[in-house]
Amino acid sequence: MKLTMHCTGACKQLEILSLRGGKWRTVAFPGLFAMLEHPSKGLILFDTGYSPRFAEATRRLPYALYRWTTPVETGVHLTAAEHVRxxxxxxxxxxxxxxxxxxxxxxxxxxxxxNAKFICSQAGYDSVASLKGLAAVKRAVLPDLIPPDFKARAFWVEQCPEAALPAACRPFERGWDLFGDGSVTAVDLSGHAAHQIGVFLRGADGNPVLLGADASWSAQAVRENRLPSPPAFILFDGRQDYKRTFGNLVELHRRQPEMRLLFTHCAEAWELCGKEGIELL
Ligand SMILES: [Zn+2]
Structure with missing residues (x-):
């Protein structure tokens, strides 16, 4: 199985918001997604990033508030579909x-x-499915981005077999074996969003790779055990859950300093874009 990272655009954010002790300067936050070329399951994506559909979905109020507070630079040439092509x-x-x-x-x-099935947490989906208007914007959800046939194509992680993770993934002990072969194991990373999931990918060298989504905004923050600044916690669904998940990541890094932790908005993961990719088991 091969993993490659891809960039779909970027937004701007204050560094001090994302990293305690950071600077009062705006930094580009890339919107990344991962492509997994699986030997028997075909082409699998982990998230899909930005696309010009963001502008369409935020044309009218109250959804425009999202676009005004988080200006996004993207384009047709940067979409996940274009990266797939x-x-x-x-x-x-x-x-x-x-x-x-x-x-x-x-x-x-x-x-x-x-033709893709949508693999996600049912509890995560249920927590946003009925949100509309301001209640949706407050949770960074734009209902128009969820395809109308979503539920018919959804495949809930909670229905996948539970599996013990290898010792290298401690303190994460159990997850959901998404494809029945141990290659991709989903874990609960609640906090940033309720029931957010990440995946451990089985590594060729016995060292797994974690796709951690937004459980941290950077690998640096985990290495240095620096939570986001207090105001950033307003953006999160669960303050205590965020801290618990983040603490688990810090512990994971302490035990396995060589493990790659790839986060959606991290500059280090961004550097992997356009590169050869990582061969996994
Ligand atoms: Zn997020």
Whole structure:
């Protein structure tokens, strides 16, 4: 199985908000997603990033508030579908999209993959499915980005077999084996969003890779055990859950300093974009 990272655009955010002790300067936050070329399950995406659909979904109030507070730079040439084509596939070839959570910057591309099943947490979906208007914007959810046939194509992680994770993943002990072969194991990373999931990918060298979505905004924050600034916690669904999940990541890094932790908005994961990719087991 091969993992590649791809960038769909970026927004701007204050560094001090994302990193305690950071500077009062705006930094670019990339919107990344991952592509997994699985030997028997085909092409799988982890999230889908931004697309011009973000502008469409935020044209009117109250959804425009999202666009005004988080200006996004993206384009047709940066969409997940274009990255799929550039990798030599058609969007129709994507068999599954694993959705970490339903914030707009992770699901803009869902509608571009007509044959994909949507693998996500049922509890996570249920917590946003009925949100509309201001209540949706407050949770960074844009209902128009969720395809109308979503539920018919959804595949809930909670229904996947539970599996013990290898010792290298401690303190994470159990997850959901998404494809029945141990190659991709989902874990609960609640906090940033309720029931957010990440996935451990089985590594070729016995060292797994974690796709951690938004459980941290950077690998640096985990290495240095620096939570986001207090005002940033307003953006999170669960303050205590965020701290618990973040603490688990810090512990994971302490035990396995060599493990790659790839987060959606992290500059280090961004550097992997356009590169060869990582061979996994
Ligand atoms: Zn998010």
């Amino acid at each position: 550039a990798a030599g596939y058609a969007p129709e070839d994507v068999t599954a999209v694993v959705i970490s959570h339903f914030h707009a910057d992770h699901i803009c591309g869902l509608a571009d993959f007509p």
